[in-house]
Amino acid sequence: MELPHLDEGGAARMVDVSTKAASVRTATASGVLRTTEAVIELLTTGTLPKGDALATARIAGIMGAKRTPDLIPLCHPIVLSGVAVELHPERDGVRISATVRTTDRTGVEMEALTAVAVAGLALHDMVKAVDPAAVLDQVRVERKDGGKTGTWTRPE
Amino acid sequence: MELPHLDEGGAARMVDVSTKAASVRTATASGVLRTTEAVIELLTTGTLPKGDALATARIAGIMGAKRTPDLIPLCHPIVLSGVAVELHPERDGVRISATVRTTDRTGVEMEALTAVAVAGLALHDMVKAVDPAAVLDQVRVERKDGGKTGTWTRPE
Amino acid sequence: MELPHLDEGGAARMVDVSTKAASVRTATASGVLRTTEAVIELLTTGTLPKGDALATARIAGIMGAKRTPDLIPLCHPIVLSGVAVELHPERDGVRISATVRTTDRTGVEMEALTAVAVAGLALHDMVKAVDPAAVLDQVRVERKDGGKTGTWTRPE
Amino acid sequence: MELPHLDEGGAARMVDVSTKAASVRTATASGVLRTTEAVIELLTTGTLPKGDALATARIAGIMGAKRTPDLIPLCHPIVLSGVAVELHPERDGVRISATVRTTDRTGVEMEALTAVAVAGLALHDMVKAVDPAAVLDQVRVERKDGGKTGTWTRPE
Amino acid sequence: MELPHLDEGGAARMVDVSTKAASVRTATASGVLRTTEAVIELLTTGTLPKGDALATARIAGIMGAKRTPDLIPLCHPIVLSGVAVELHPERDGVRISATVRTTDRTGVEMEALTAVAVAGLALHDMVKAVDPAAVLDQVRVERKDGGKTGTWTRPE
Amino acid sequence: MELPHLDEGGAARMVDVSTKAASVRTATASGVLRTTEAVIELLTTGTLPKGDALATARIAGIMGAKRTPDLIPLCHPIVLSGVAVELHPERDGVRISATVRTTDRTGVEMEALTAVAVAGLALHDMVKAVDPAAVLDQVRVERKDGGKTGTWTRPE
Numbered sequence: 060m061e062l063p064h065l066d067e068g069g070a071a072r073m074v075d076v077s078t079k080a081a082s083v084r085t086a087t088a089s090g091v092l093r094t095t096e097a098v099i100e101l102l103t104t105g106t107l108p109k110g111d112a113l114a115t116a117r118i119a120g121i122m123g124a125k126r127t128p129d130l131i132p133l134c135h136p137i138v139l140s141g142v143a144v145e146l147h148p149e150r151d152g153v154r155i156s157a158t159v160r161t162t163d164r165t166g167v168e169m170e171a172l173t174a175v176a177v178a179g180l181a182l183h184d185m186v187k188a189v190d191p192a193a194v195l196d197q198v199r200v201e202r203k204d205g206g207k208t209g210t211w212t213r214p215e
Numbered sequence: 216m217e218l219p220h221l222d223e224g225g226a227a228r229m230v231d232v233s234t235k236a237a238s239v240r241t242a243t244a245s246g247v248l249r250t251t252e253a254v255i256e257l258l259t260t261g262t263l264p265k266g267d268a269l270a271t272a273r274i275a276g277i278m279g280a281k282r283t284p285d286l287i288p289l290c291h292p293i294v295l296s297g298v299a300v301e302l303h304p305e306r307d308g309v310r311i312s313a314t315v316r317t318t319d320r321t322g323v324e325m326e327a328l329t330a331v332a333v334a335g336l337a338l339h340d341m342v343k344a345v346d347p348a349a350v351l352d353q354v355r356v357e358r359k360d361g362g363k364t365g366t367w368t369r370p371e
Numbered sequence: 372m373e374l375p376h377l378d379e380g381g382a383a384r385m386v387d388v389s390t391k392a393a394s395v396r397t398a399t400a401s402g403v404l405r406t407t408e409a410v411i412e413l414l415t416t417g418t419l420p421k422g423d424a425l426a427t428a429r430i431a432g433i434m435g436a437k438r439t440p441d442l443i444p445l446c447h448p449i450v451l452s453g454v455a456v457e458l459h460p461e462r463d464g465v466r467i468s469a470t471v472r473t474t475d476r477t478g479v480e481m482e483a484l485t486a487v488a489v490a491g492l493a494l495h496d497m498v499k500a501v502d503p504a505a506v507l508d509q510v511r512v513e514r515k516d517g518g519k520t521g522t523w524t525r526p527e
Numbered sequence: 528m529e530l531p532h533l534d535e536g537g538a539a540r541m542v543d544v545s546t547k548a549a550s551v552r553t554a555t556a557s558g559v560l561r562t563t564e565a566v567i568e569l570l571t572t573g574t575l576p577k578g579d580a581l582a583t584a585r586i587a588g589i590m591g592a593k594r595t596p597d598l599i600p601l602c603h604p605i606v607l608s609g610v611a612v613e614l615h616p617e618r619d620g621v622r623i624s625a626t627v628r629t630t631d632r633t634g635v636e637m638e639a640l641t642a643v644a645v646a647g648l649a650l651h652d653m654v655k656a657v658d659p660a661a662v663l664d665q666v667r668v669e670r671k672d673g674g675k676t677g678t679w680t681r682p683e
Numbered sequence: 684m685e686l687p688h689l690d691e692g693g694a695a696r697m698v699d700v701s702t703k704a705a706s707v708r709t710a711t712a713s714g715v716l717r718t719t720e721a722v723i724e725l726l727t728t729g730t731l732p733k734g735d736a737l738a739t740a741r742i743a744g745i746m747g748a749k750r751t752p753d754l755i756p757l758c759h760p761i762v763l764s765g766v767a768v769e770l771h772p773e774r775d776g777v778r779i780s781a782t783v784r785t786t787d788r789t790g791v792e793m794e795a796l797t798a799v800a801v802a803g804l805a806l807h808d809m810v811k812a813v814d815p816a817a818v819l820d821q822v823r824v825e826r827k828d829g830g831k832t833g834t835w836t837r838p839e
Numbered sequence: 840m841e842l843p844h845l846d847e848g849g850a851a852r853m854v855d856v857s858t859k860a861a862s863v864r865t866a867t868a869s870g871v872l873r874t875t876e877a878v879i880e881l882l883t884t885g886t887l888p889k890g891d892a893l894a895t896a897r898i899a900g901i902m903g904a905k906r907t908p909d910l911i912p913l914c915h916p917i918v919l920s921g922v923a924v925e926l927h928p929e930r931d932g933v934r935i936s937a938t939v940r941t942t943d944r945t946g947v948e949m950e951a952l953t954a955v956a957v958a959g960l961a962l963h964d965m966v967k968a969v970d971p972a973a974v975l976d977q978v979r980v981e982r983k984d985g986g987k988t989g990t991w992t993r994p995e
Contacts, residue, residue, distance in 0.1 A: 685881065685969075686881050687968050688965045695895045725842050735850055736851070739851045739912050747910055750910065754903055754906065754910075754957050757964060793967075800975065801910050801956075804953055809842055812844075818978065819975075821974055821976060822960075
């Protein structure tokens with residue numbers, strides 16, 4: 060077992076994917092911003108958005124997916140063919156889910172994870188004046204499809 | 216209680232801070248990338264880095280702090296006067312801590328949180344080939360100092 | 372009369388503002404995205420937003436203001452202390468207004484204009500499938516305050 | 528008639544284009560920066576550039592086309608295979624035209640519009656000291672070719 | 684002989700490459716940061732890195748390659764399929780080499796050169812407090828492969 | 840003698856400058872793009888620019904200065920109060936000089952060096968079709984003023 064992003068001398072590199080086939084690849088990641096019930100009430104009327112807060116986080120997540128190669132040093136700059144970010148307010152947190160698709164030579168797990176993290180940070184920013192103790196938690200890949208390794212789903 | 220980032224009609228805005236005083240403000244955030252013991256061994260020899268992996272994550276975190284206003288829609292573009300990112304490999308995870316300082320008119324909690332999240336995502340990227348189930352957890356503010364609201368420390 | 376952005380030989384430069392005083396400066400710009408009544412109905416229920424379209428344009432405008440020095444070659448990178456973008460759906464167009472404030476050494480007319488233009492382009496993007504003939508019009512400064520030249524308001 | 532950028536619940540998304548064919552697609556957009564005759568004289572000797580002003584705006588437009596996915600929240604990050612920006616000084620304004628080409632899965636109207644808008648804003652920046660009342664007008668698509676919907680030309 | 688980036692009127696443009704074939708293309712560039720023996724000792728223990736300095740420069744170079752179309756006005760935004768940056772400390776300098784690969788329609792000499800230059804500037808930044816006279820030298824293409832023009836190697 | 844960008848454990852950090860005074864600081868850097876006499880003729884008529892090539896490089900350099908904190912991992916994001924880039928065509932090369940000024944808490948040597956390097960790379964890009972062997976050479980600081988360390992000029 061070894062880390063492909065490090066060469067035999069331990070130096071970081073962007074792994075060459077030029078021999079991999081271009082194909083449709085999809086990844087879904089999720090996470091949750093934990094906050095208080097009172098804050099959830101400020102963000103929503105029941106499960107409906109109240110004002111721009113959820114839209115702001117959704118846009119931040121979609122734009123964050125596009126910034127992945129700028130942020131993650133060894134990620135490939137690739138074309139993205141679709142990004143969707145879902146926000147589900149729950150009793151004491153907002154559940155975040157992002158699905159990203161490409162037709163390129165490498166998977167998009169990092170793009171999906173970055174979308175979730177940036178959407179979560181954007182929520183954090185909006186609620187921090189009223190809940191400085193909010194926590195972004197459980198940012199993780201749920202599923203990936205396509206590419207040579209095929210489908211992976213998170214074990215329960 | 217209300218969200219200052221939304222105006223009375225619910226529209227998102229970047230809050231005017233022009234009447235706040237420029238002063239030294241510091242924030243520390245933390246988080247953890249949970250992975251397996253076997254992956255921790257690939258990243259380290261004991262607690263020492265093995266190759267560039269930890270340096271890559273540290274640099275990603277520092278650069279991520281600088282990209283905060285590009286990522287978080289309602290964050291102010293400000294000058295930063297210092298950023299430090301610490302990575303502590305533990306038995307089954309890497310603990311991440313970031314401290315950011317400014318001399319500007321607004322706090323730097325978001326910059327510290329973004330540094331932690333981006334460092335964690337960069338680690339995620341490097342380990343995902345060997346541990347697709349890794350999780351970025353507990354991204355949160357630990358402490359902030361300076362500004363009108365003064366010091367806040369996370370309640371235990 | 373001469374263009375301060377060009378030196379005596381005609382070469383472009385970022386004008387030195389180091390001897391100007393840091394002070395509060397504000398600028399308001401406006402513009403309009405002209406489209407059809409049918410499209411306005413898709414964007415709104417009366418004057419209320421329907422879905423994320425207006426929030427998306429507002430966020431794009433706010434983030435666009437922050438990208439001004441990346442886009443406009445001779446603009447100074449400065450701190451911004453506040454940005455607000457307003458969108459007013461009218462019968463056959465969406466009126467856009469942006470107000471930007473800084474405490475720095477140079478005015479923020481370009482930041483306000485960029486916010487308007489980017490919000491307008493984001494609307495254009497969302498409506499182009501149903502109205503490819505939409506037009507972004509009348510992008511202009513309405514008013515500026517502060518700095519040595521003081522207040523300027525658009526002549527009627 | 529509906530807006531494809533919003534899902535059935537009204538949430539913004541980057542539309543999935545993975546099933547569209549990669550093919551050559553071209554778009555041309557135009558606009559005009561209206562200013563005074565005196566300013567046009569500062570920019571040109573007749574129709575010839577005087578100093579770097581027109582080149583600065585042209586470069587800003589070309590680079591702006593490349594920043595489109597960073598600016599427009601729901602635009603796809605794609606490869607561009609060519610960008611040309613033309614500036615035609617007229618009696619009391621500078622006419623701007625941009626043509627963008629891709630070989631990707633989605634059209635490039637937004638890239639052409641962004642090139643025009645950014646070139647126009649860059650001109651605005653250079654003339655604002657001598658004409659604060661300048662206006663960027665008529666930013667619009669003139670023609671698009673390629674893709675499933677084929678050629679569209681602006682109705683006269 | 685003419686410069687393809689300028690049209691017949693001398694205007695800068697991003698050359699249309701839509702009729703070129705997508706194929707694997709590689710470029711290698713090199714350069715050297717000249718400094719003092721004492722500084723080389725601070726950076727290394729013999730030829731081994733001491734602390735994060737070399738990793739920081741390597742990451743800067745890899746990320747710099749990805750920023751090439753943002754920096755170089757007439758470069759095409761393309762996908763990159765691999766980037767490697769090597770740093771070889773010598774007696775009184777650090778030799779830098781970068782190899783970049785794409786599967787796109789245009790060569791990657793500029794990406795390789797940018798990786799070398801940015802890695803060199805990052806080293807410059809780290810050593811400037813102890814050697815303000817350091818010099819980045821000999822930034823040049825060593826070899827390119829692929830595309831219609833095929834292989835070019837630097838004449839000795 | 841030690842490298843301030845590395846802490847006692849060798850970890851990279853953005854050095855805290857919050858206790859340094861904000862003051863006017865200036866830096867000048869230079870470099871040269873070496874090419875052939877024939878290429879110089881394509882770029883100029885004598886020492887006058889022919890078409891947009893020199894303006895393109897100048898704009899690239901000015902914009903590059905603004906991107907310094909995005910490119911150089913440990914550089915502080917600061918406000919810049921002025922940037923000038925000069926290009927002097929000589930017999931077999933183009934000499935590049937950049938002067939950058941700030942009113943912030945840290946020097947601008949890296950901004951001046953980055954402006955020179957990016958202007959040089961932009962020239963490289965424009966001439967590479969006719970001179971693939973061009974070399975960017977002697978990128979170095981010439982002089983800095985201001986700050987606690989005061990004036991430094993390059994020893995002859």
